[in-house]
Structures are given as C-alpha cells and as structure tokens.
Amino acid sequence: MDTSNQQLKQMEQEEQELRFTSFTNDTALELGLLLVEEARQTGKCITVDITRAGHRLFLHAMEGTSAENEDWIRRKNNTANHFGCSSWYIACRLRSEGTTMEEKYGLPLADYVGAGGAFPLIVTGEGQIGTVTVSGLPDQEDHDLLISALRRFILR
Structure with missing residues (x-):
C-alpha cells in the first residue's frame, strides 16, 4: 500500500475513533481551551472554532493570527x-486523484478548501453535529494538532 493510501486509511480510522458520547456547550468550551493550551505548549499560534449545527460555541484567535484565519476556518468547515469527514482527508484524497474540488465537484474555491484543520464533531447515535477547526499552521500541522488534542480529550 502506498503512503497516500496509508494516510487516508489512518484518517478514516481517526474519524471512527474520535467520537463523542455527548457534546454540550460546556464540552465545546473545554475542548477549545484544550486546543489553545496544546498550541501554547508547542509554541504555535492558531485560531480555534467549534461550531454545532451552524451555532458557533467557541472561537479564540491567539496572538499572531489574523482575520484571514477565520476565512480559512469558514472554508474548511464548509x-x-x-x-462529512475531515478537510485534510478530502485534500489528500483529491491530491492522490490528481484533481480539485472545483474540477471534481464544482465547489468554488471561495467557499471550500482542501486544507488541513477541520474535523467533524460526531456524537454516537446522532451522527455529525458540527465541526472543530483550527487554522494558522501548515495543513498537516493543523490536522495533527487537532487530532492530538481530540485524542487527549476523548480518550481521557
């Protein structure tokens, strides 16, 4: 199996593994603060967004980020x-196919982006209820920071 297929399989596994049994506004606050702390500990600057069914529950922009990060978040969330899967999974899958979202699905780059950082919030028994998203780092780093924090939060 080549590296890109292994990476896609790993991301599919992450989406199966990193699910919540319930998700409240307080859960969003705790998760958002954990993401900010994780970024601080590694010396990174990110913007964090947690949205449930179109309702923003958490937003924090660390020093060193800009309004542009919020636009990236909007497009990653879309x-x-x-x-119904991580924005990095879609980016990697399309790259492995040698195409783009615009070419394959007709989705405008102004509203959708194949970049790392958005992950579906999935609650067991409910399905996807929203997204948790970070922006400010290179694609793989946005994804890795997010997965690391989600793993710590869910598997605690």
Missing part, C-alpha cells in the same frame, strides 16, 4: 460539513 468542506468538512459537505463531505
């Missing part, structure tokens, strides 16, 4: 919501 991607994760449209496809």
Whole structure:
C-alpha cells in the first residue's frame, strides 16, 4: 500500500475513533481551551472554532493570527460539513486523484478548501453535529494538532 493510501486509511480510522458520547456547550468550551493550551505548549499560534449545527460555541484567535484565519476556518468547515469527514482527508484524497474540488465537484474555491484543520464533531447515535477547526499552521500541522488534542480529550 502506498503512503497516500496509508494516510487516508489512518484518517478514516481517526474519524471512527474520535467520537463523542455527548457534546454540550460546556464540552465545546473545554475542548477549545484544550486546543489553545496544546498550541501554547508547542509554541504555535492558531485560531480555534467549534461550531454545532451552524451555532458557533467557541472561537479564540491567539496572538499572531489574523482575520484571514477565520476565512480559512469558514472554508474548511464548509468542506468538512459537505463531505462529512475531515478537510485534510478530502485534500489528500483529491491530491492522490490528481484533481480539485472545483474540477471534481464544482465547489468554488471561495467557499471550500482542501486544507488541513477541520474535523467533524460526531456524537454516537446522532451522527455529525458540527465541526472543530483550527487554522494558522501548515495543513498537516493543523490536522495533527487537532487530532492530538481530540485524542487527549476523548480518550481521557
């Protein structure tokens, strides 16, 4: 199996593993603060967004980020919501196929982006209820930071 197929399989596994049994506004606050702390501990600057059914429950922009990060978040969220999986999974899958979202699905780059950082919030028995998204780092780093924090939060 080549590296890109292994990476896609790993991301599919993450989406199966990193599910919540319940998700409240307080859960969003705790998770958002954990993401900010994880970024601080590694010396990174990110913007964090947690949205449930179109309702923003948490937003924090660390020093060193800009309004542009919020636009990236909007586009990453659109991607994760449209496809029901992480924005990085879609980006990697399309790259392995040698195509783009615009070419394959007709989705405008102004509203959708194949980039790392958005992950579906999935509650067992409910399905996808929203997204948790970070922006400010290179694609793989946005994804890895998010997965690391989700793993710590869910598997505690």
